[in-house]
Amino acid sequence: MEGGAAGVHGHRHVDESALDDEKSMLANDPGGMLRATASAGAQVREAAALAAETDLSMISDEGRPRAVVVAGIGTAGLTGSILSTVAGPRCPVPIIGHRSPGLPGWVGAADVVIAVSASGRSPEALAAAEAAARRGARLVAVGNPDSELEAMAARARAPFFPVPRRAPARASLWGLAVPVLLAARAIGLVKVNEADLAETATRLDADAERCRPGADSFVNPAKALALGLAGSIPIVWGSSPLATVAARRFADTLAANARYPVMAGALGEAGRGRVGLLDGVFGGLAESSRDIFADPDADDDGSAATRLRLVLFRDGGLNPEEDADEPVAVEERRADAVQTLAERRGVRCDVLTAEGGSALERLASLTAVPDFASLYLALAHGLDPMAVPAISEMKELSNPLPEGMQ
Numbered sequence: 001m002e003g004g005a006a007g008v009h010g011h012r013h014v015d016e017s018a019l020d021d022e023k024s025m026l027a028n029d030p031g032g033m034l035r036a037t038a039s040a041g042a043q044v045r046e047a048a049a050l051a052a053e054t055d056l057s058m059i060s061d062e063g064r065p066r067a068v069v070v071a072g073i074g075t076a077g078l079t080g081s082i083l084s085t086v087a088g089p090r091c092p093v094p095i096i097g098h099r100s101p102g103l104p105g106w107v108g109a110a111d112v113v114i115a116v117s118a119s120g121r122s123p124e125a126l127a128a129a130e131a132a133a134r135r136g137a138r139l140v141a142v143g144n145p146d147s148e149l150e151a152m153a154a155r156a157r158a159p160f161f162p163v164p165r166r167a168p169a170r171a172s173l174w175g176l177a178v179p180v181l182l183a184a185r186a187i188g189l190v191k192v193n194e195a196d197l198a199e200t201a202t203r204l205d206a207d208a209e210r211c212r213p214g215a216d217s218f219v220n221p222a223k224a225l226a227l228g229l230a231g232s233i234p235i236v237w238g239s240s241p242l243a244t245v246a247a248r249r250f251a252d253t254l255a256a257n258a259r260y261p262v263m264a265g266a267l268g269e270a271g272r273g274r275v276g277l278l279d280g281v282f283g284g285l286a287e288s289s290r291d292i293f294a295d296p297d298a299d300d301d302g303s304a305a306t307r308l309r310l311v312l313f314r315d316g317g318l319n320p321e322e323d324a325d326e327p328v329a330v331e332e333r334r335a336d337a338v339q340t341l342a343e344r345r346g347v348r349c350d351v352l353t354a355e356g357g358s359a360l361e362r363l364a365s366l367t368a369v370p371d372f373a374s375l376y377l378a379l380a381h382g383l384d385p386m387a388v389p390a391i392s393e394m395k396e397l398s399n400p401l402p403e404g405m406q
């Protein structure tokens with residue numbers, strides 16, 4: 001049945017066969033989200049090349065700042081979390097993500113502000129750039145060339161990293177994140193080198209190849225992950241700070257692309273509270289009352305059973321001990337423990353384990369497959385993964401009418 005409001009087309013039940021036909025999948029993705037997501041590796045290379053042409057002496061000459069504020073919302077805001085995790089727990093300068101318009105009151109001339117916006121016009125990034133310039137903070141701007149943000153950076157004589165526009169912003173994660181990292185490198189906060197960038201891009205390319213629309217579900221990890229999640233309430237927990245950034249990204253893309261409600265967070269925190277969900281109505285109770293001979297997708301009344309599905313992002317013990325806040329062995333034991341808990345209660349669990357040497361590559365290894373999975377889940381429900389009318393409707397309803405139209 002077609003459903004939804006405001007021009008949303010889709011169906012509640014998942015159609016697995018929709019993922020078998022490459023041609024119809026591409027037709028159901030008119031905005032080209034599959035293609036844009038496959039460009040992640042290219043985005044890393046392109047951003048690194050464009051960044052090499054940006055003069056950063058203005059921010060690097062003044063040495064180490066008191067703090068770095070990464071200002072932006074949505075995907076742009078996530079770049080602040082990526083910077084924090086790549087800088088690691090030993091970073092000598094606080095890195096603060098700021099997701100509302102303007103800047104915290106304490107930000108001033110001793111600080112660096114990185115304003116990020118894919119469109120170059122989010123009120124959050126623009127107000128932060130404006131406040132940074134007014135308060136004499138060192139400003140760097142990242143986003144759409146020929147935008148208001150670029151003009152603002154030019155007026156403030158601040159470096160600007162152009163990120164060629166790929167709508168929507170969530171399809172530009174890598175194009176936005178790399179300039180933020182390179183700006184932080186210029187002030188000595190991260191050690192990302194050219195080899196890390198090249199290896200990260202290569203890994204993103206290889207994952208895009210494994211997850212390509214033409215690869216069948218039994219060899220395509222993203223289609224398999226999507227079909228496993230179908231009809232469930234996903235819970236996505238990360239075993240380490242880096243894995244938690246990837247978990248939150250998956251929650252963002254599952255919500256925006258596939259319109260699934262997701263709970264995401266750090267396993268350390270969840271283990272002290274939310275892990276109780278595994279026992280509840282959608283967890284152990286749903287599993288223990290399930291008739292094993294019944295259609296796995298149908299309840300007594302014929303409707304789909306709603307159950308939790310745990311997706312565990314593990315850092316794989318690759319975090320160097322001396323760099324970690326807590327011993328890797330503790331993270332690993334906690335991840336093993338939650339898998340055991342899920343197993344004991346019959347809650348299904350997918351595990352994604354990070355691979356690669358650098359923090360950036362490990363993060364990439366935990367985002368590529370899930371990014372594609374969110375698209376396949378949307379397509380299996382007949383949803384256009386790009387168009388989110390609720391966001392425009394929300395903006396329309398919450399923005400004041402222009403002068404003269406009240």
Ligand SMILES: O=P(O)(O)OC[C@H]1O[C@](O)(CO)[C@@H](O)[C@@H]1O
Nearest residue numbers: 073074075076117118119122169
């Ligand atoms: O990166 P931008 O263009 O500032 O947008 C911020 C956020 O707003 C949205 O465009 C929604 O309006 C998101 O897709 C995005 O992450």
